[in-house]
Every structure is written in C-alpha cells, then in structure tokens.
Amino acid sequence: MAQPNSKSTTPYLLDMDGLAALISALRRQGRQIVGPRLADDAVIYDDIETAADLPAGWGSEQAGGHYRLKRRDDNAVFGYGLAPQGWKRQLYPPRQKLFAARRQAGGFTVEPPPPPAPPLALIGVRACELAAIARQAKVFGDRAFADPGYQTRLSSAFIVAVQCAEAQATCFCASMGTGPEVTAGFDIKLTEVFVQKHHGFVAEAGSAQGAKLLKALKAPAAGPAEIKAAGVAVKNAARQNKHLDAEAARNLVAHPDHPRWDKVAERCLSCGNCTMVCPTCFCTTVEDVTDLKGDNAERWRKWDSCFTMDFSYIHGGAVRTETRSRYRQWITHKLSTWVDQFGEQGCVGCGRCVTWCPVGIDITEEAAAITGQERI
Amino acid sequence: MNAPLRDALHAPVRDPLHAPVRDPMVPVPFRIEKVRRDLSDTFTMELVPEAGGEFAFQPGQFNMLYVFGVGEVPISISGDPADRSVLVHTTRAVGQVTEALDALKPGDSLGVRGPFGTSWPVESAFGHDLVFVAGGVGLAPLRPAIYQAMANRQRFGRVIVLYGARTPEDILYKKELERWRGRFDLDVLVTVDRATGKWGGNVGVVTNLIARGGFDPLNTTSFVCGPEVMMRYAAQALEKKGVDTGRIWVSVERNMKCGCGLCGHCQWGPHFTCKDGPVFRYDRVADLFQIREL
Numbered sequence: 001m002a003q004p005n006s007k008s009t010t011p012y013l014l015d016m017d018g019l020a021a022l023i024s025a026l027r028r029q030g031r032q033i034v035g036p037r038l039a040d041d042a043v044i045y046d047d048i049e050t051a052a053d054l055p056a057g058w059g060s061e062q063a064g065g066h067y068r069l070k071r072r073d074d075n076a077v078f079g080y081g082l083a084p085q086g087w088k089r090q091l092y093p094p095r096q097k098l099f100a101a102r103r104q105a106g107g108f109t110v111e112p113p114p115p116p117a118p119p120l121a122l123i124g125v126r127a128c129e130l131a132a133i134a135r136q137a138k139v140f141g142d143r144a145f146a147d148p149g150y151q152t153r154l155s156s157a158f159i160v161a162v163q164c165a166e167a168q169a170t171c172f173c174a175s176m177g178t179g180p181e182v183t184a185g186f187d188i189k190l191t192e193v194f195v196q197k198h199h200g201f202v203a204e205a206g207s208a209q210g211a212k213l214l215k216a217l218k219a220p221a222a223g224p225a226e227i228k229a230a231g232v233a234v235k236n237a238a239r240q241n242k243h244l245d246a247e248a249a250r251n252l253v254a255h256p257d258h259p260r261w262d263k264v265a266e267r268c269l270s271c272g273n274c275t276m277v278c279p280t281c282f283c284t285t286v287e288d289v290t291d292l293k294g295d296n297a298e299r300w301r302k303w304d305s306c307f308t309m310d311f312s313y314i315h316g317g318a319v320r321t322e323t324r325s326r327y328r329q330w331i332t333h334k335l336s337t338w339v340d341q342f343g344e345q346g347c348v349g350c351g352r353c354v355t356w357c358p359v360g361i362d363i364t365e366e367a368a369a370i371t372g373q374e375r376i
Numbered sequence: 377m378n379a380p381l382r383d384a385l386h387a388p389v390r391d392p393l394h395a396p397v398r399d400p401m402v403p404v405p406f407r408i409e410k411v412r413r414d415l416s417d418t419f420t421m422e423l424v425p426e427a428g429g430e431f432a433f434q435p436g437q438f439n440m441l442y443v444f445g446v447g448e449v450p451i452s453i454s455g456d457p458a459d460r461s462v463l464v465h466t467t468r469a470v471g472q473v474t475e476a477l478d479a480l481k482p483g484d485s486l487g488v489r490g491p492f493g494t495s496w497p498v499e500s501a502f503g504h505d506l507v508f509v510a511g512g513v514g515l516a517p518l519r520p521a522i523y524q525a526m527a528n529r530q531r532f533g534r535v536i537v538l539y540g541a542r543t544p545e546d547i548l549y550k551k552e553l554e555r556w557r558g559r560f561d562l563d564v565l566v567t568v569d570r571a572t573g574k575w576g577g578n579v580g581v582v583t584n585l586i587a588r589g590g591f592d593p594l595n596t597t598s599f600v601c602g603p604e605v606m607m608r609y610a611a612q613a614l615e616k617k618g619v620d621t622g623r624i625w626v627s628v629e630r631n632m633k634c635g636c637g638l639c640g641h642c643q644w645g646p647h648f649t650c651k652d653g654p655v656f657r658y659d660r661v662a663d664l665f666q667i668r669e670l
Contacts, residue, residue, distance in 0.1 A: 098401045101444055107426060108444050111403050144651070145400040145636035253645070256667045272398030283640030286633050292446035297445035300402070304639070311641060314631050325669035333643060340646035363646045 011230075012214055013222035014190070014201040019077075020051035022188070022203075026158055034090050035123030036080060041069055044088060047123055048123070053083075054346060055080055062168040062351070064360030075199055078124055078192045081168040082350055086129050086279030088136060091153050096356040098286065108297075116149060119156035125186065125360045126164055127179030128171075131348040132279030134185055138342050139282050144370040158209065161186035165233035170351030172242040172364060178348040180237035191230035195223075202230040210279040242354075246345060248371045249335040256328065260369045265324035267359050272305030274353035274361075275330065280346045283311070306330050322338050327366075336366055386550070402524045403487025406463065406479055410579045414466065414548055416512060419478060420454065423463040426485065427635075430460035433654030434495030435520030436627060436655045440635045441465065441609075442487030443476040450632040452517035452654070453491060457524055462489065466548070467514035492635040494655040496625060497523035498528070501597035505533040506621070511540050511582055511602020511611045515548045517627050517654075518601050529561055536563040540582030540606070543568055544575040554591055563590060582606065586613040600658075601627040609666045611658045619657035628653050645670055 014022065027033055035048040035057050043055045054077035061068045062081055072079050087307045100111045125133070133154065140150035163216040164171075164180040171177030182189050187210035190201040202222045204213035222230075285304035290297045304311060307326045312319035338346035347363065354362045406423040410637070413419050425431065428599050438452040449471070455464025468477040479485060498506075506525055510518050525535055537556065541547045547566060557564040565585045567578035578585065582602070596619050600610045607626045612625050630642035630649040642649035645664045664670055 098399075099403070101487070103444065107405055107407065110403060110405060110487065112399060140638065145638065147401075147638055148399050256670070282638070284416065284633065285639065285641070286448065288445060288447045294445060299401075299442075299448075301530075301639075302631075305639070306640070312631050314629055318667045319630070322669060329643070329670075337643070337646040341648070 008260075011222040011227060012203040012217070013226050014203050014217065014219050016051060016077075016199060018217055018219045019054075019190075019201055022160070022213065023048070023051050023121075023123065023362070025216065026160075030118055030160070031120075031121040031158060032118050033121045033123060033284065034087075035085060036070075036078070037190050042067065043083050044068070045083045045085065045089065045122075045124070050076070052329065054078075054123075056280060060168070060220050060366060062170045064170070064354050064362055065142055065357055066360070067355050068321040074194060075322040076165070076192055076194075078162045078190070079165065081164075081171075082129075082352060083279055084128065084352065084356060086132055086350070086352070087125060088132070088279055088282075090120055090122065091133065091157070092136065092140070092150055094303045096149060096301045098301050100297075101297045103295045103297075113149065114154050116156075118317045119158070120153060121158040121160065123160045123162075124160045125159050126350075127182045128173040128176075128348040128350040129279055130159070130161060130182060130185040131173075131176075131178035132350065135280045135344065135346060135348065137343065138281055159186045159188075161189045161206075163189065163191040163230070163234050164237035165192060167237050168351060168355075169241060170236075170353060170354040171240050171349065172237050172244050174240050174247055175244040175364075176244075176347055176349035180199045181234050186210070191233055193226050193229035193233060195225045195229050200226060240362055242351065242362075243366055244335075244347070244349065246335075246347075247366040249347075250339055250345070251371050252332045253336040255353075258370045260366065261324040261328050262360060264327055264366055265322065267361055268323050268327050269358060270305075270307045270323045270326060271332070272307040273358060274358045274363075275305040275307060276303065277356045278334075279350060279352070280334075280348065287309075293327065306333075316346035331363060331366060334363070392644070400489065400638075401634065402423060403440070403448075403489045405485050406488045407483050408486065409462065409521050411480070411482055413548055415468075415546060417470070417478075418466065418468045418548060419479075420464060420466040421480075422455075423465065423486070423488065424461070424462075431463045431488075431491075432460050433457055433463075433491040433520075435498060435524050436496040436517055437464070437491035438635070438654060439463070439488050439490030440583060441467075441473075441477060442489070443473055443480070444485070444487070446476040447473040448487075448489075448633075449473040449477070450492075450650070452627070452636055454516040454519045455523075457568070458527060458601065459514070466513065466519075468513045483528060489635060492650055494651075494653055495575075496524075496599050496627075498524045501623075502528075502531045502594075503590040505531070505596040505669050506535045507586075507591050507596055507598040507603070507614070508535075508537045508539075509586065509598060509600040509614075510537070511584060511606040511610075512542065512546065513573075514602035515539055516647075518599055519549065519580050521599055528560065532632055533595065534563060535561065537565070538582055538585040538669075539564070539566045540585070540602070541566070541568050543570050543572045543576075545572065581609070583609045583613040586610060594620075597623045597625075599625050599627075599655075602629070604665070609664075611662070621662060622657060624658035625655055626658050626661070627655050
C-alpha cells in the first residue's frame with residue numbers, strides 16, 4: 001500500500017545510541033514505551049525503560065508447537081522473530097473495565113470507565129502486526145458502534161515499525177500479502193543492518209510526527225551500503241517455507257461437512273491458545289463483580305475464545321458442542337467469513353497459532369486439506 | 377491514529393479526541409413502572425428512562441438489559457413502536473439473569489443498552505397479505521410489528537397471526553389474542569402442541585396452520601419467530617405453499633455479550649446476529665439453517 005505521507009526523503013542511519021535517543025524522546029513525550037524484552041524464557045512485548053532493555057543478541061526458534069530462545073551470533077536487538085502475543089495486549093487489553101455501578105436510594109448510578117492510560121509508543125512492530133492492527137481497527141472502529149477505548153489508544157499511539165530480516169519456520173506473511181516489507185501504518189520504520197560489522201538502523205519516517213522526531217535526532221543520512229543491506233534483509237525475510245493459498249482458503253466456508261474437521265478435532269485440545277496469540281482474534285466476554293455488601297458493582301470485558309463450550313451458550317445449551325464445530329468456526333471465520341464481514345481475511349500469516357498450539361496444528365495444512373490442496 | 381494507518385483502513389474513523397462517540401457498552405438506568413405476569417415463567421415489564429426522555433425503536437429490535445451486579449441479557453422489545461413514552465419487554469425466566477429480572481419490582485431500576493439489530497420490514501409488505509407465524513415466547517418480538525401493521529391496516533391485504541404454544545397454559549398475551557380475534561380485519565389462529573383442560577381448539581404444530589392457507593401465496597410477506605427448528609419448518613411450509621423465500625423473514629437467537637458487533641459471540645456463518653440480524657431475510661440464511669452446530 002502506498003505511503004500517503006512519504007516525501008521519499010533520504011533515510012537516516014541510527015546507531016544504538018540513536019535508537020536509545022529515539023526511545024528517550026518518546027518517553028519525554030509522556031508515552032508508555034512498550035517493546036521487546038526477555039521474560040519467562042521468551043521475548044515478549046512489555047514495558048521497557050531504555051534501549052538497554054531490548055533483547056540484544058537473542059533470537060528464537062519457532063516451529064509447530066515449539067518455541068525456544070536461542071543465542072544469535074550477532075548483537076541484533078530485533079532478531080527474535082515474533083513475541084508470543086502481539087500488540088493487542090496493549091491496544092485491547094485482556095481485561096478492561098466497562099463501567100462501575102453504585103447502588104443508591106431507589107436505583108443505581110452508572111460511572112463510565114476511567115480515561116485511558118498515557119499514550120503508547122510501540123517499538124518493534126512487524127509488517128504482519130501492522131496488518132493485524134489495521135484489521136482490529138476495522139472491527140473496533142469502522143462500524144455503527146465503535147469502541148472508544150480502542151480508538152483512543154490506537155489514535156494516540158506512536159508506532160515504530162521494524163522490518164524483519166529473516167523469517168521463522170512458522171512465518172507465512174508473504175502468502176497473505178502482509179509482509180515482510182513494512183509499507184504503511186507506521187510513524188517510523190526501522191531496518192536493522194550490519195554493514196562491515198557496523199550495527200545500525202536504517203530509519204524512515206511514515207508520518208509528520210515521525211519525520212519531526214527523526215530530524216530532531218540529528219542522525220546522519222544512511223549510505224548506499226546500508227540502504228542496500230536493508231533491501232537485502234527484507235528479501236531474506238521474504239524467503240518463507242510455509243505457504244497458504246489465501247484465495248483458495250476463502251472457500252473454506254463451502255466445506256462445512258468435510259471429514260477433515262473430525263480428523264483435526266482428534267488432535268485439537270480446544271484449549272484456545274491459538275485465539276489468545278492470534279493478533280486479530282477480538283472476541284470477548286463480560287464478567288460482573290460486586291463487593292460483599294452488594295452496593296458496588298463493576299462490569300469487565302475479558303478476552304474470550306470461540307473454543308470454549310460456554311462461548312455459544314444460549315438457553316437450552318451450547319450451539320457448538322463439538323470440538324470440530326469450534327475449530328471449524330475459528331478457521332472459517334479467520335480465512336473465509338472475515339472477508340464477508342470486513343472485506344479482507346482475518347489471518348495475517350504471523351504463524352503464532354502454529355507455534356503456540358500445544359499439538360502443533362498448522363492452519364496452513366488444515367486450510368489446504370479442506371480446500372482440496374493437500375501437500376505431501 | 378497516525379495518518380498512514382488511517383489511510384490503510386480505507387475508512388473514516390471518528391477521531392475520539394474531537395468528537396467523542398457514545399460508549400455502546402455503558403447502560404442507561406431505566407425505572408420499572410409496571411410488571412405484569414403473563415405466564416408462570418413469563419412476565420412483561422414497562423420501563424421509563426430515569427433521566428426522562430423517550431425511547432424510539434423499530435419492531436424486531438432488542439435491548440441488552442442489565443441487572444445490577446448480576447449480568448446482562450439480550451431481550452427483544454415487545455411494545456408498540458408508536459408509543460415512545462414507555463419501553464416494553466416480555467421475558468421468560470430461564471437463566472440467572474432473567475430470573476434476577478423476574479425478581480425486580482415496580483420502582484426498581486435496571487440498565488438498558490440499545491436498541492440493537494435489524495427490524496421486521498413492515499413497510500416492505502405494503503400491498504401484500506401479511507402472515508405472522510409465532511412459536512411460544514417468539515410472539516413477543518413480533519408484537520411490535522403486529523401493532524405497526526394494525527396501525528396501517530388499510531395498506532395490507534389480509535393480516536393473519538398464526539400462533540403455536542406448547543399447551544393452552546403457555547399461550548402468551550391470551551387476552552390480547554382474543555381481542556385481536558374479535559376484529560373483522562385480523563385473522564388469528566392458535567394451536568397447541570398438547571391439549572390440556574377444556575381446550576377445544578387446534579392441536580398440532582404451527583406449520584399445520586400455514587398449510588391451511590387463507591392467504592394469497594404469490595402476494596404474501598411473512599414474519600416468523602420462534603425456536604430455530606420451528607422457524608425452519610415454518611419457512612419450508614410457507615415456501616411449499618408458494619411464498620417467495622425472499623418475502624419470508626425470520627428472527628435468530630444467538631449468544632450475545634455486546635449487542636453491537638464487538639464481542640464476536642453471536643456469529644452465524646458470515647453474520648453477526650446482533651447487527652446483521654436478529655431479523656434476516658430467509659433466502660439469505662436458508663443454507664445456514666441446514667448446517668449443524670454452525
């Protein structure tokens with residue numbers, strides 16, 4: 001997609017100090033800085049203080065049902081692939097208070113949720129993740145009923161995108177047309193490069209505020225060698241072993257009785273991991289809580305999963321009692337009916353559902369099998 | 377939102393910093409004016425906004441009703457759309473929240489979000505015979521459309537209400553049905569699955585009443601509401617009679633947490649039942665009725 005704000009200025013070259021200065025500048029704007037850091041034997045997106053918190057020299061090895069941290073042979077700070085969960089954790093938190101209600105004589109009063117926390121700066125957003133954010137923004141914004149909390153958090157966020165330099169075994173963004181090249185939706189785009197052992201970041205602005213911030217850093221212009229290295233990095237990342245025929249997968253909806261649903265249900269644990277790590281899954285449930293006296297009540301929204309029995313419950317029982325029906329709902333919505341609803345597919349090819357499925361069910365294999373293009 | 381991402385959306389996103397949107401998830405307190413017991417487990421409440429004002433809706437739409445500290449349920453509106461001074465809901469107590477609703481009394485408060493969803497397209501039936509087919513508590517979401525049709529009675533050919541209940545004791549709005557039956561411009565036929573007591577009327581499923589006819593199939597619009605299986609058979613019976621499937625409308629029930637397309641629970645194939653429905657044109661969803669556990 002074209003960059004509407006791009007004035008095709010020469011990219012800058014930041015070194016680690018320059019990246020640190022960028023993060024400091026965003027902090028001085030009063031923003032909550034979220035970026036990759038080491039925690040729980042993984043690289044996750046969480047609050048960071050400075051550039052020193054970035055996972056320098058750490059990579060990950062990802063495959064179906066498999067994630068291991070591994071040491072890189074360089075000092076790359078953005079060389080870890082993808083974190084287990086994307087940025088929906090920050091933009092659409094797992095628990096959100098919808099309102100508080102207070103009992104009073106003859107009734108109750110309703111208090112709307114508190115205003116959102118400080119604006120976010122998201123450091124290290126991948127191309128597939130930008131696509132996921134855009135898809136969730138459509139769910140929460142482009143409707144008769146919008147979610148004001150989501151809109152506020154996203155509209156005030158500063159996005160530092162980082163282009164991938166290599167693909168994980170689970171990546172298939174190239175198939176979905178969402179990456180690895182970052183083309184739109186960012187304030188600043190970085191590509192991590194090593195030129196003659198010189199560690200740096202080719203930096204381009206994607207918005208007026210991004211351009212202003214980069215200019216203030218007084219970084220030198222990137223040279224031809226760095227710009228070339230950035231191009232090579234993205235080309236490397238486009239080499240992906242996993243593929244999904246996106247066009248064919250739109251037809252999943254035409255196969256509600258395929259025998260493969262029973263086959264995948266034999267493996268699927270109905271645990272909901274795929275929905276928790278999927279960066280576009282948006283389903284939620286609500287929870288009502290009261291204090292012991294029953295005078296104060298709150299209503300909370302929590303992430304939910306279409307893999308639970310409760311999800312489809314109506315008077316008389318759940319609609320989807322079987323695992324096959326629930327898996328079918330998830331993958332069919334993701335690849336097929338999402339198009340009817342929002343004009344594009346709900347899958348961005350990040351491969352998280354493959355990595356974090358405890359039994360390694362692979363969305364690309366299931367889609368291929370059901371739409372009749374099984375690969376040996 | 378940063379400009380490129382907004383452009384990437386191809387959609388105008390209201391800027392919340394300048395034009396705050398009303399949060400669709402926050403309920404508005406209403407006061408219960410009246411409660412009438414319809415059946416042993418079914419009751420009708422009349423509500424008015426505590427802050428004053430009116431409540432406008434289209435027949436077939438629903439609200440999310442919030443019981444303080446207990447939870448929320450989607451309940452269709454069963455009053456007269458021409459009367460904006462009062463909001464009417466008929467509810468069957470079958471779960472935790474509906475039972476808590478049942479325990480509320482006149483003077484108590486509850487929260488209301490809505491109205492949500494699509495409506496019965498009463499005007500699209502102008503010039504036609506109009507056949508209402510209701511099963512059980514499914515008569516409640518149809519009643520606003522019946523009121524609207526009667527308010528425009530001269531615009532239709534015959535207007536027919538076909539209603540099926542489990543037993544004579546389960547007949548909803550009994551007095552009103554009797555009043556309607558006394559009119560010369562409205563045909564009301566009632567059947568029960570199982571006769572009890574002194575019942576001398578029809579026994580059998582509501583689809584039997586469709587088979588009897590009494591309307592011009594080629595010039596008929598029908599609104600159908602009841603249990604899913606009943607709607608499927610009713611639509612098939614209407615189709616068999618010769619009614620165009622594009623003139624049959626049904627109202628579908630699914631789990632709903634938000635009512636406005638955000639929570640994902642009510643998905644039925646490509647549809648969000650809460651905003652693409654609950655009222656669907658039958659020919660657009662006939663295939664979905666055939667898929668088990670969709």
